[in-house]
Amino acid sequence: MPQSRSTQPAMLMLEDGTVYHGKAFGKIGTAAGELCFNTGMTGYQEVFTDPSYKGQVLIMNNCYVGNYGTKKEDVESSSVKISGLICKNISYNYSRKQADESLEQFLAENNLVAIYDVDTRALVSHVRSKGAMNCIISSEILDEAKLKAELAKVPSMEGQALCAEVSTDEAYTVGDPNAEIRIAVMDNGVKRNMLKCLSDRAYLKVFPTDTPFEETEKFQPHAYFISNGPGDPAPLTYAVDNIKKILEAERPMFGICLGHQLLALANGIPTYKMHHGHRGLNHPVKNLLTGRCEITTQNHGFAIDAEAVSKSENVEVTHVNLNDNSVEGIRIKNKPAFSVQYHPESTPGPHDSRYLFDDFFTMIKANM
Secondary structure, eight states, rough: OHEEEEEEEEEEETTSSOEEEEEEEEBSSSSEEEEEEEEEESSSHHHHOGGGTEEEEEOOOSSEEETOOTTTTOOOOSOOOOSSESSSEEOOOOTTTOOOHHHHHHHHHHOOEEEEOOOOOHHHHHHHHHHHEEEEESSSOOOHHHHHHHHHSSOOSTTHHHHHHSSSSSSEEEEOOSOEEEEEESSSSHHHHHHHHHHHHHHEEEEEETTTTHHHHGGGEEEEEOOOOOOOOOOOOOHHHHHHHHHHHHHOOEEEEEHHHHHHTTOOOOOOEEEEEEEEHHHHHHHTTTTOOEEEEEEEEEOOHHHHHHHHHSSEEEEEEEOOOOOOEEETEEEEEEEHHHSTTTTOOOOOOOHHHHHHHHHHTOOO
């Protein structure tokens, strides 16, 4: 590795004025967004390319990142979606023979600004205490006053509608056209492995996030899948209106993450900005219908109001987070619709929640 790349200084500044100094990695430049952390120890390439991370600067909790390199197949979208990366230690060398290139090369090709040699344990503790906030990384602006001025320009994540920035521009199909089941996928920032989990058993048409219900119905879908995505769900009134129409038509529907929040909004359940969110592949969730616990993959900074759900006549809680009791799953009592806040496609992560796809297809067949 070039000596200049490993020693070039970089700076991280938080919205509350906290400053960390480290070294540059990836692209030399400046990047900003909402600060968040991921508790997973593996799967960094899938995490970096998850569209739900749009607009966020990510702290990786693991002490070493990059030790198994990167591989073209291990991505969840067409490019890196995080705004910036913060690490403790970076591995320039990698041990996996199947890898195509190093993490350094991968980040540089994707124009990602990163900083390492930061005490991420202390930084994560700070976020857990103070809450999510904006931050800025720079390896070109090392003057604190100038960096503070740039940070002041970064908008809050609350109120941002980011789906259109990561959704497909045009509708496309996935899977076997002769499959028995057709599913309309509303792409709010869908991950590739979600499509794989569905297309193994159905023919999919993936629609841009703002496609009207009347247009998606021309595909004659047997069911709808409402995908994950970035940003605040509250401004997405078009998506909420579409979901209301899907419910009225009584089409089977499954929502994931942002899709879960949108289903709640369509049923009068408000959402709220979490203190610091859930991100990682080791979050315990209890299924209230079966009494069983599952270890889940998560990536969200918003959640639905548990008190509002408890007062609803139409919405029932099906899953809860065992760390903080937040709502992790709901179902609509009088409609064939359900959703979860976490990611059953689990890339990366355990496959405990894959049964939810089985439940979806059982529901679809029961309503065909």
